[in-house]
Amino acid sequence: MRAIIHAGTRGIHGLQYTQQANRYPGKGEVKVRLKAAGLNHRDLFLMNSPVDLEASFIPGSDGAGIVEAVGEGVTNVKIGAEVIINPCLGWENMNQVPVVPEILGGPTDGTLAEFVIIPQENAIEKPSYLSWEEAGVLSLSAMTAYRALFTKGNLQPGEHVLIPGIGGGVATYAAMMAAAIGAKVSVTSRREEKLEMARKMPINQAVDSRSDWKESMGSGSVDLILDSIGPATFQKYFDVIKPNGRIVMFGSSSGDDITIPTRAIFFPQITITGTSMASGQEYKDMVDFMEKHSIHPMVDSTYFLKDTALAYERMEKGEQLGNISILIREE
Template sequence: MKAVVFNGNKEPSFSELPEQQPKKGEVKVRLKAAGLNRRDLFVLKDSLNEQKQFILGSDGAGIVESIGDSVSAVHLQDEVIINPSLYWDKIEVVPELPQILGSPTDGTFAETVIVPQENVYLKPSFLSWEEAGVLSLSALTAYRALFTKGQLQPKQHLLIPGIGSGVATYALKFAKAIGATVTVTSRNEQKLQKAKEIGADYLLNTNEDWQRVFQYRKADLILDSIGSATFPKYFEVLKPNGTIVNFGQSSGSEVELSLKEFFYSQFNLLGTSMGSKEEFDQMIQLVTDYKIKPIIDRTYQLSEYKLALKRMAAGLQFGNIAFTVN
């Protein structure tokens, strides 16, 4: 089979690999589409992966081609999507280090992938292959950040700095689905206008005075994946007892905060990463109930992975980048 393979500190290659067969409790899926995530860029730069070889990719959707022994909930020819969060069942039992498909386990940038049977779900019928192929990782991350950690409620005010990523666009759609008010920021006016088209209530250029938007109503919840560049502004626009949920560090991991301001205003600062099987179930239910579709930025053939990685690295995308596979 053809696959995008990372081999130590070398550049990924589009290579021919032998087909594998599922073992007990496993399912083999012939992929129709896969999704690129910023995590794939991080994996390439992670020094822990310098001596490893694996297939990139966490998101994917396709058709069940074969099943191993003791598989009962999945059937041949089922159209499925893949939950890339491995071996994390319960919300409250957080693993020391979340295990995610695509490093070190072989991932979805391939013609086929083998996963545990509990990690495949029937594809919602209203989603195209490309939409289903980009759903899982970003949507699960957004769901846990918003609802498990952030406890977002209808009519609350959510701030999403740096709109444009897959997680951010899902968060915007999820928040609007339940009736929250959403403010988004970006340095890119085109991204701001696209966010308005999919429901954002207030638009803010990152370089503007944030008080323009927040002088009358501060944020209940801030969903942060940027880190250093914007973090110093958050305490100015967060209401007392408000919450910051962080799931990334695209501009840097080192931040400074005033402990006096932190405890005096009784802010909450929480971290999150990926999500559990329980949350994946809940996310799929929300997506199905509200017929929420991903925003597809661009679709590439899997062999065009270098172009996709370049676009992601430059931060040009709005929504998810998809690959067609078979």
């Protein structure tokens, strides 16, 4: 099968477009012939810090396709079924969080290939309203956004949610999901082109990250903040968050170390919590939510499999708004 592998060199330069041996599903597994896949920042992280440069792997956590074969004991997935892939392996109950969730696409071979083999419970029926490109980019970002907003953030209709750093997949899904339940949505970015594109979304306001947030959003106006940035914006959250507000952290694009202003936490009784990905239970809830509200993933751009390195270059430069799609078969 044709596949993208990463080996030998850190970063995007370690990507190779190759022919790999075919594999067959084992007990409880299904083999999916992929139609489309999606890129995530996690892929770049793995490519830039591999444990063993000689150990090759197929990147990619998101994907959608058609079930080609099933292994022994598979009962709930049929050959020919159109499926999307839940990339989080072995986590079913949302309250039983694994120490380190296993994710498709490193070290387990991922979706940037013609075929992928996954446990049967990770193959979920593809919503018919989604195109292959949309279904192919859905999973990792959308499930992370769903858990952050609703399981951990407990967002309610009418509340005000702030999502700094609009542009990546999680942020765009979160903005659309929050708007769908009737929440007030504010987003920020340093890039004017991203702010202009964000203003075309069903949100309330898009603000320059470097501006005075108290002036644009109002002091003490925000109920929930989804933080994927960390130290670069963390101190500004206390200018706009309400007493009893919540901060849900799911990333740290500007670094790991933050200074916590303790009095700004305990006097107004702010809750800070972390999250990452989601359980199988929440994944199914997320898919149902997307279908109920007819939310379409925002596809930034589409590349063929052989051009995957170019797609990652776009992501590495931070140029995308939404998700980058990879078409597996060239038409």
